[in-house]
Amino acid sequence: MSAILVVDDEPNIRKVLKGLLNKNGYTGVIEAEDGKQALEMADENNVELVISDINMPNMNGLELFEKVKDRDFPFIILTAYGTVETAVNAVKNGVYDFISKPFDEAELINTVKKALSEKKERENEPVFTDEIFEIYFDSKNPGVQRIKDSLSKAAKTKANILITGETGTGKGLLACVVHSSGPGKTAPFIKVNCSAIPENLIESELFGYKKGAFTGAAMDKPGKFELADKGTIFLDEIGELPYELQAKLLSVIQEKEITRLGDIKTVKVDVRIIAATNMEIKKALEEKNFREDLYYRLNVVEFELPALRDRAGDIIKFAEYFNKKYADEYGLKPKKFDENALELLKRHQWKGNIRELENVMQKILVMEDECIITRAAVEKYVSPGYSGAGKKKGVFFEEGWDERAKKEVQLIKDALEKTRNNKTKAAKELGISRRTLLYRIKEYGI
Template identity: 40%
Template sequence: MKRILMIDDDLSFLKIYSEILKGSGYDTVTAYGGPEALELLEEEYFDIVITDVAMPEMNGIEVLKRIKGEYPSTLVMMLTGEGSISGAVEAMELGAYTYLIKPLEIDQLLLNIKRALEYLELNSENQQLKSRISSLGHEGRLIGSSAPIAELREQIMKTAPTNANVLITGESGTGKEIIADLLHENGLNKGGPMIKVNCAALAESVLESEIFGHEKGAFTGALAAKPGRFELARGGTLFLDEIGELSLKLQSKLLRVLQEKEFERVGGTKTIKVDFRLIAATNRELSKEVEKGTFREDLYYRINVVPLVSPPLRERTEDIPVLLEHYLEIYCKELKKAPVKVTEQAMEILKKYHWKGNVRELKNLTERLVVFSDGRDINAEMLPEEIRGQGNWSQDFRQMDFQEAKRYFEKEYLSYMLKKNQWNISVTAEEIKIARKNLQLKIKQLNIRKDTKK
């Protein structure tokens, strides 16, 4: 049932029209003036707010500004008298959906509410369509056709249209935030806000205030009350990135919010009700943190209703060519460079590299290569030495016996280290921790020469 909040300073008007809307099937709540309405909005979600423009203490324009700033997904319809059309025009410029002139005609009111709800539904469908298109390869989304990515994309589309809590795990740089965005944009709360918090970026005291909000005077510097991320996420999604960094104290408080759907601001006593979907992410193995006692077991099960794993790039190397093509196009346009390609030899090296930094590392490398490309195609020599060295070590050792594989690795490794140190045998021997004479012997036995390719 769609929810409507009516605001006016005329009690008889509120009573009559709220009964009409309830009779038409709408869950309708009334507020006598702006301050009372804002208190209701803090505790409950409304699809539409209908407010008079001319009210004492806080007029409709002020109410509109607060709603558009704090609850952008809620549509606002303004009511104005014959002589105050200028206020209605200002309201439209500030983001009001429409304005109606008092005295209201019932049919006109119901028609506008119907159109507003159709607009909300159409907007949600458009957002869902955009996110589905994005998930297939738009900039910043899940790019690739490898089995791990195809499976993850399918899991996202099955999980998104539910309210189940989701825990996204994976190494840094694999795109956990992208997964969270896709879940929200295809979810039941897609019309609501997507609020994000990086739990690793803030000190505990600051993080508590940021998440729960605070009242005026709650601590030094709290000059005014401030809503927290729980409140801002009302009717939408809250994304807690690096949730494994939360202290046990904050874990306990978060658990209560998830169980009871209510909390108090820092320094406050008023209980605030909230309703949002939780998506959490971490690069830690929380099950091991539970065993160590650094993460609450009850919270772990509460957030891990649907587990999703963001795969590392080394497990989907077949996606590297399409990722490179995508980022090359972006950075060539951004840096106003001529389009460039990656040579076959360079591509093979990149596909063999370990990619500890995952897609983020590949993206950063692509930008660096475009900066120095000068219109030339990217070849193996343009790749950083640490990538060229590691990439060329990857051979199919299954075709070798043990001694052959050992000899091959030693030659490749020593060739790389010698070239890295400009063939300074003493420096190389010290770095790899063997005696200088033993290194010289290996160079002779393996027939390593200065022109040996890495």
């Protein structure tokens, strides 16, 4: 079961945090009294989120973050008034967000919801590496070639960029490439998923707030634009931004300044905006759901990413990349695909695009025992009718396949019981890597 890890050297703080999380439906909460113990617990549990104090003995919160920052879970820090500047710098360096002490229940729960929602959205999103960059752009697709030809020109300026394309085509990956290739690559790169933030909170999220601006605003807090100063802000799903707030974003672009909620002072910001959307932007303009003046301010450079089905010649390269990547990560041998299986991969429609292909390759690696993958094996995961029938809490039992899966679930449960839920020892007991065990626990909903 996935868990939220609460880290604080004060037992009462841990008790209150756990109580608030439990009250709001987050029942899988585990506790640690310092960074050192938290690191051990993160190794032994399927952690999906960390909430940590900064000042603790043995290993403080920032030291803990440095140890786990490459893992796939958001990291939220708790801060007192005297450590706000430290917390702001931590967010610029990759911490998801910070919550001020004494914390407000609504702020805590909204931050947790947002963090977990964004985590779910980015699951299986290709991570920027030199290898994936090479594979992505080594394509004969005209759309990819157009992007490749103009990428360096766009990256070396601070011009705003609009990235369009279906879900899973790599919009976040391209935004990362642009930032990493530009003059501000060492400056902050702040990501905001506009669809993951409740409408009543998005203004304070983007522009910050002043102490007392609303119930729970215990201290001044900078917004994402201030955190991105001198760098890049990536506004994903910009089409979900409320129409009224689009006017304020337009003003920020024009005036290069923001005003925190509840404040009268303006703050100058030097930020490059990369926006992305999977909506039909021209249709949204016609229907007055997106401001035309904002569109032209964002659309200095536009990159339209082609769907994976339109670049069929690249599908096998992506599949081979994910096959090797996750075999290494899970401690498994890469699979080999026969000709019929490869043909199915090339002909599948891939409505979820690169993200869907990556997820399918993970499933095949972990769930299929045979070294040679046939068309029949691939069809379990990509057939037009596949929708996870019978799926509950991540379990996907297929016709004719569920008996083996049920036996495997029981083996995992027995190993966990024998080792008192110690994931590392259970993996050794089962003869698989810890990563593979965690993946199967997640897929089976154990």
